[in-house]
Amino acid sequence: MKLSSVALRRVVLVSLGALLVMALVYVVMRSGPLAPTRVTVVQATEGRLTPALFGIGTVEARRSYLIGPTVAGRVRAVAVDVGDTVKAGQLLAEMDPVDLDERVAALDASVARAGSAVAAAEAQRHDAQARKELAAVNARRYVELGQQNFISAGAVEARLQEQASADAVVTAATANLAAARLDQQRLAAERGGLRRQRANVRLLAPADGVVTSRDAEPGSTVVAGQAALRLIEPSSLWVKVRLDQARSAGLAAGLPAQVVLRSNPGQALAGKVARVEAVSDSVTEERVAQVGFDQAPAGLSVGELAEVTLSLPATASAVLLPNAAIKRLQAQVGVWVIDDGTLRFAPVRIGQASLDGQVQILEGLKAGTTVIVHSEKDLGTHSRITVVGSLAGRQP
Amino acid sequence: MISLAGRDILHSWGKFVLTGIGLGLLIGVTLTMAGVYRGMVDDARALLDNSGADLWVVQQDTQGPYAESSSLRDDAVRSVLGLPGVARAANVTYLTMQVRRASAHAAAAGGSDDVRAMVVGFEPGQPGEPGYLVAGRHITRSHYEAVADVRTGFALGERIRIRRHDYTVVGLTRRMVSSGGDPMVFIPLKDAQEAQFLKDNEAIVNERARTAANPSLNRPGVPGLLEAIQASQANNRNVNAILVQVQPGTDAERVAEPVRRWKHLEAFTREQMEEILVAKLIATSARQIGMFLVILAIVSAAIVAFIIYTMTLGKIREIAVLKLIGTRNRTIAGMILQQALGLGLIGFVVGKVAATIWAPIFPKYVLLESGDAVRGLVAVVLICALASTLAIRVALKVDPAAAIGG
Numbered sequence A: 001m002k003l004s005s006v007a008l009r010r011v012v013l014v015s016l017g018a019l020l021v022m023a024l025v026y027v028v029m030r031s032g033p034l035a036p037t038r039v040t041v042v043q044a045t046e047g048r049l050t051p052a053l054f055g056i057g058t059v060e061a062r063r064s065y066l067i068g069p070t071v072a073g074r075v076r077a078v079a080v081d082v083g084d085t086v087k088a089g090q091l092l093a094e095m096d097p098v099d100l101d102e103r104v105a106a107l108d109a110s111v112a113r114a115g116s117a118v119a120a121a122e123a124q125r126h127d128a129q130a131r132k133e134l135a136a137v138n139a140r141r142y143v144e145l146g147q148q149n150f151i152s153a154g155a156v157e158a159r160l161q162e163q164a165s166a167d168a169v170v171t172a173a174t175a176n177l178a179a180a181r182l183d184q185q186r187l188a189a190e191r192g193g194l195r196r197q198r199a200n201v202r203l204l205a206p207a208d209g210v211v212t213s214r215d216a217e218p219g220s221t222v223v224a225g226q227a228a229l230r231l232i233e234p235s236s237l238w239v240k241v242r243l244d245q246a247r248s249a250g251l252a253a254g255l256p257a258q259v260v261l262r263s264n265p266g267q268a269l270a271g272k273v274a275r276v277e278a279v280s281d282s283v284t285e286e287r288v289a290q291v292g293f294d295q296a297p298a299g300l301s302v303g304e305l306a307e308v309t310l311s312l313p314a315t316a317s318a319v320l321l322p323n324a325a326i327k328r329l330q331a332q333v334g335v336w337v338i339d340d341g342t343l344r345f346a347p348v349r350i351g352q353a354s355l356d357g358q359v360q361i362l363e364g365l366k367a368g369t370t371v372i373v374h375s376e377k378d379l380g381t382h383s384r385i386t387v388v389g390s391l392a393g394r395q396p
Numbered sequence B: 001m002i003s004l005a006g007r008d009i010l011h012s013w014g015k016f017v018l019t020g021i022g023l024g025l026l027i028g029v030t031l032t033m034a035g036v037y038r039g040m041v042d043d044a045r046a047l048l049d050n051s052g053a054d055l056w057v058v059q060q061d062t063q064g065p066y067a068e069s070s071s072l073r074d075d076a077v078r079s080v081l082g083l084p085g086v087a088r089a090a091n092v093t094y095l096t097m098q099v100r101r102a103s104a105h106a107a108a109a110g111g112s113d114d115v116r117a118m119v120v121g122f123e124p125g126q127p128g129e130p131g132y133l134v135a136g137r138h139i140t141r142s143h144y145e146a147v148a149d150v151r152t153g154f155a156l157g158e159r160i161r162i163r164r165h166d167y168t169v170v171g172l173t174r175r176m177v178s179s180g181g182d183p184m185v186f187i188p189l190k191d192a193q194e195a196q197f198l199k200d201n202e203a204i205v206n207e208r209a210r211t212a213a214n215p216s217l218n219r220p221g222v223p224g225l226l227e228a229i230q231a232s233q234a235n236n237r238n239v240n241a242i243l244v245q246v247q248p249g250t251d252a253e254r255v256a257e258p259v260r261r262w263k264h265l266e267a268f269t270r271e272q273m274e275e276i277l278v279a280k281l282i283a284t285s286a287r288q289i290g291m292f293l294v295i296l297a298i299v300s301a302a303i304v305a306f307i308i309y310t311m312t313l314g315k316i317r318e319i320a321v322l323k324l325i326g327t328r329n330r331t332i333a334g335m336i337l338q339q340a341l342g343l344g345l346i347g348f349v350v351g352k353v354a355a356t357i358w359a360p361i362f363p364k365y366v367l368l369e370s371g372d373a374v375r376g377l378v379a380v381v382l383i384c385a386l387a388s389t390l391a392i393r394v395a396l397k398v399d400p401a402a403a404i405g406g
Helices: A002-030 A100-147 A153-200 B004-011 B013-051 B076-081 B104-109 B189-197 B201-213 B225-234 B252-262 B270-281 B283-314 B316-324 B329-361 B370-397
Strands: A037-043 A045-047 A052-061 A064-067 A073-078 A091-095 A202-204 A209-214 A229-232 A237-244 A256-261 A268-276 A286-293 A305-311 A318-322 A327-329 A332-339 A342-347 A349-353 A358-363 A370-375 A385-387 B055-058 B086-101 B114-122 B145-149 B159-162 B165-173 B184-188 B241-246 B266-269
Touching: A002 B004, A002 B013, A002 B329, A052 A286, A091 A229, A100 A153, A237 A268, A237 A305, A256 A286, A268 A305, A318 A370, B004 B013, B004 B329, B013 B270, B013 B283, B013 B329, B013 B370, B055 B252, B076 B086, B076 B241, B086 B189, B114 B189, B145 B159, B159 B184, B165 B184, B165 B189, B184 B189, B201 B225, B241 B252, B252 B266, B266 B270, B270 B283, B283 B316, B283 B329, B283 B370, B316 B329, B316 B370, B329 B370
Parallel strands: A037 A385, B114 B184, B145 B165
Antiparallel strands: A037 A370, A045 A318, A052 A237, A052 A305, A064 A229, A073 A091, A091 A202, A209 A229, A237 A286, A256 A268, A256 A305, A268 A286, A318 A358, A327 A332, A332 A342, A332 A370, A349 A358, B055 B241, B055 B266, B086 B114, B086 B159, B086 B241, B145 B184, B159 B165
């Protein structure tokens, strides 16, 4: 009885000890340097991917107008306000004409006076003409009388001289009349010019549009070229997209685009690349493209941030891998491949990538190869691994 | 020949096992404290490993980017790339901040709605990118995607908010921490540059008004000047450091030398950076933990010694009986030593198992090194042997007469 109790105790103690040793072995094998690294794997598959480019941009107007005076002056009236829709030719604002109206009135008077001067010159010419005709008649009669010797030669010569004089007076009167007419024309032209200047202080809308800013109020002074109002054409709104140069291969006009506005993140608007700018930004290392909307949404605001995804045509069929599998060992890009249970680093050449993280493998890997995607830590050739379903988190 | 120690343990095995477990928990605490210290140092090393750099180029006369703030222009990387021996170089920014969950329901489900994290701005495919992921994928868009350390508690697909923008978590990584142990969140460099210097909207509006109120910057005769000045105030072209990978076989110091001399920037090699981090940045807190570890180790040793000593004292009568029946001193000493070593071994195993089990629960990384475990084992065995000599001395001195009378 006593013996058996001792034996029982011994069994319990030994089993406790064995349990402890097992726990230690388990702990040592599962953590620390002897523990295998847990990894997830994927089979390389053959397929096509649709690469896409992603960039952010702002909504801008293709055509915007700065409305301002051509000479410095004071604003007299502003007829429109921000948000107003205006038609081409509509009066938007008017500058103070200062003395232009008075100068036009003065020229009006001058032109009228020139008209009077023309009338006077005309009358003088008529007078001279009448004198000339009388002198001609007189001269003819005296010449005939002189031939019959009724009168002295001196009297005849006096009449001839009278006639010549009258001719000269007519010529002078004709010239006077022409001068008066030219004077009138000059004054009329000057008045026309002044009227054009007067019209120029009226700022008119160059095209149909919406007023986006009212920069000057009546009474304020603006210099030549400074904008008093800004207009945009709402039908010409597009998105100026900036794309990272490193990820802009394939960017071309005509690519289909999905535009997501910050004000409405749930809705993707369809569009198209309207233009790719020839000059890219060397400081930010970005390329610039303009994306037009297929159908511009209502209430679009200029300057709004937009995320733009451009879809490129699908690539040719190639081996595809998730980008998490691509590792870099010193200077080589490659993937960790499991070959018959052993770990091997296979250098690969990678091609295009899609936005959902698939990468084209151009060289160095066959379809169906088992490749490590996720790992708990950096791997080496001698790493011990165990393959598990997933390491953390849920798959997107 | 029966084992005296074994028979004695069998006699009072409950007491023996419980003492062993108690001792084990104490050893476990000591091992954990060593792990906390190692974890701290390892956090600093992990930061350097994960950046994947051989050389850090930072602002002149600073010890950035981890120990001090450093700021340099983001086009400096181009001139560094042109230096002989440089294989790859990339800009990087670091900013420790609170990262919020963007959606309210996630906050309701997952406790607190912001996480202290180090936001790293990196260029995809360049040094500074997380080397491995445990879930999801790398960043593919040049904006508004993030890879987070699992310690942040963010899940794949979750929306997180950094300053003004929402980012989608597309990948998870592990052991990507700052030297302070804060988990990292990786976002594209341009977004990070903006986040680092982006003011809130009110501040921007106020700043614009301030500039507009300055008559020398807002001259009536120069239209467009104010707009130009305000545009130049709004953007940020700074980064915190340039991570450089040198070509294989090139000495990093040989690349660092021309950077210091001709580029008017500071460059640190891996060894120098480790020195800065371990010896300067975490020195005080590490010494604090180290001091605590030393005291804890001494106290544990004393407790182990006392337990063994009192255990022997408790058996003094039995030992006297053994002496009375003529047992040799060697046998008695052997019994006590074996018991002490057994207790020590049980304690060590329990401690090691316990430490391994509770280490992952700690909020910061606890690194249980095998070397520490071996050192701990040797120390436990030594202390037990030492303590048993005290007990053996008492046991050998005991008068056999004590068994029957005294």
